[in-house]
Amino acid sequence: MQNKLDLKPNQTILFIGDSITDADRNSRAYKPFGSGYVHFVANLLLAKYPTYNLNIINRGISGNTIRDLQNRWQRDCIDHKPDILSILIGVNDVWRQFEAGKLSRAVFIDEYETTYRQLLDEAKQKCNSRLVICEPFMFCDDSNNPIFSQLRHYIQIVRKIAADFDAILVPFQAAIDELIDKVPPQKWSDDMVHPHIWAHAWLARKWLTATGL
Secondary structure, three states: OOOOOOOOOOOEEEEEEOHHHHOOOOOOOOOOOOOOHHHHHHHHHHHHOOOOOOEEEEEEOOOOOHHHHHHHHHHHOHHHOOOEEEEEOOHHHHHOOOOOOOHHHOOOHHHHHHHHHHHHHHHHHHHOOEEEEEOOOOOOOOOOOHHHHHHHHHHHHHHHHHHHOOOEEEOHHHHHHHHOOOOOHHHHEOOOOOEOHHHHHHHHHHHHHHHOO
8 A cells, every 4th residue: 555645746635525535615615625524634734835836626525425426427537637545435335225215326335345446447547546435434423323333334435445446545534433422423423424613623624635736
């Protein structure tokens, strides 16, 4: 597994995923990075490397699953030819399995893994992207929570995919697990999924630490 990113001038860094990545990126107040972890990562990188002319792109869309990423992969990923590609996806794939009337939009684990691998293969072959794969997560301290229990299986898949693709893994859930007994779920999020602003900043720090930037 690659340990660190080697940032170079004029590179394109693309973040893609669901609402946690999106974070209102299209609103007038938060363009172009949104108000979430991408906002913090992007602005810290731009401040640290002001001469690098970095092109940082946020392509998160609220509610997306890995299937949704597949449907827009060419337009929102491949066409940008990212040198560095960061992906955070999975919680909606699981959540839809438990949401009334949304089962058709759920992505079960076999499809999740197969599709994830297909997308990464395409990014490597067409763009030679350096890959950063983020663990999907919940701010949950209840091991019996059925959504969280199911998400654990998806996190294991993500860890295996990261190893197989020699990608940098950002261990969001593992880091949350270390703190959740001391910092309860409601301090992180109102719904165990969408982080408060400080928690987005915390995620950004984990992303920067994992990538060495």
